[in-house]
Amino acid sequence: MTATEAALARRLARMRWVATGLLASMALLYTATRILLPGYPWLGVINAFAEAGTIGALADWFAVTALFRHPFGVPIPHTAIVPSRKDDIGRALAQFIRDHFLVREAVERRLEHVDLAERLGGWLARRNNAERVSRDLGRALSWLIDAVDSAQLRAMLESSVRTSLDSLPVRGALSVVVEVLSTGAHAETFVDHLVAIGQQQLADNKALIRERIRDRSPWWLPRFVDEKIYDQLVDELDRILTDIGNDPEHPARAEFSRRLAELAELIADDTRLADKTRRLKTEFLEHPSVRAYFGELWARLREQIQDALEEPTSALRT
Structure with missing residues (x-):
């Protein structure tokens, strides 16, 4: 067992003792106030508080325990849910x-x-780079379409x-x-x-x-x-x-x-x-649709490029 595991085990044991002690305290308080209640009616509030605490603690204990094992080793149905x-x-x-x-x-x-295109966007954000790309691309595409x-x-x-x-x-x-x-x-x-x-x-x-x-x-x-x-x-x-x-x-x-x-x-x-x-x-x-798309691709691409090259404010030119 490592030092971390040992520390966690000690912490868990301490928490169990605290929880058990609180449960026992509530049970003792309930028993004591129940005995004294006939002579001291004002103890009814404390008795109800102790009763609620005891029942709640028992319910919590059973709910958590039933998830991982049989309470007290008794094979109660629908307990030990996690192992089974x-x-x-x-x-x-x-x-x-x-x-x-x-x-x-x-x-x-x-x-x-x-943003996967951050570096490219940063480079193109420089005015001289953007203008050079726009100019060279426009010339190349124009020559390609005509030639x-x-x-x-x-x-x-x-x-x-x-x-x-x-x-x-x-x-x-x-x-x-x-x-x-x-x-x-x-x-x-x-x-x-x-x-x-x-x-x-x-x-x-x-x-x-x-x-x-x-x-x-x-x-x-x-x-x-x-x-x-x-x-x-x-x-x-x-x-x-x-x-x-x-x-x-x-x-x-x-x-x-x-x-x-x-x-x-x-x-x-x-x-x-x-x-x-x-x-x-x-x-x-x-697929027929893909083959038909290839046939239409160039016509649409050529038309879009020509329109963009003719428009000074188009995304291709700017």
Whole structure:
């Protein structure tokens, strides 16, 4: 046991003693006031307070204990829930996180402010650079449109686009992207974004979590026990996400990077995936709509370029 684990164990033991002591104090106070109540009616308030504290403490103890083991070793139905149903709980949590934390809309909302073109924008923001690009590009495009036969250029454009798409190493590119995300600062940043998304989704879906717990709990289980389970679950999920977000050395980060690295290797080595990507690219390029689009692409592009070159205030000229 490490020093940190030993300190946590001592802290847990101290908290247990404090909780047990408070429970015993409430029980003793209730018993004493109950005995003295006939002679001292004003003790009724204290007696009610002690009774409520005792019942509440027992309910909390049972609710928490029943999650992890049988109270007093007695195999009461619907206790020791976590040990007996840990696989079901894990699958349910994984499905919940997949469906509510990692949906495309949530990820896009968090990543939409990442400016990948910042450096290029900064360079083009300099007036002399922008003017040079506009001037040179205008001259080149004007010469190209006037010098090259439209039919030939259209065929060349179609062939170039088709060749580029056909030779695009989709599987390799995907493998590299996943590998980059699994290492260094990229992995840390990616995990930070995922943690932030998870915390926001957890906050946004508390009502749904409470409803799911109520729907899946036994009918005879009191509502306050459901609330305790809900509080414990939400607090624990929030604590886990907070720990991962605040601790750069958290084991979950290393595990995340390791799994991404394994996924990158799987993508790079999986021949079935390679065959599937080639088949999808072929089907895409041979689709009638795509072939028709290639035929129209040059005409539309030529018209747009000519309009932009003739307009002094167009985005192409400015």
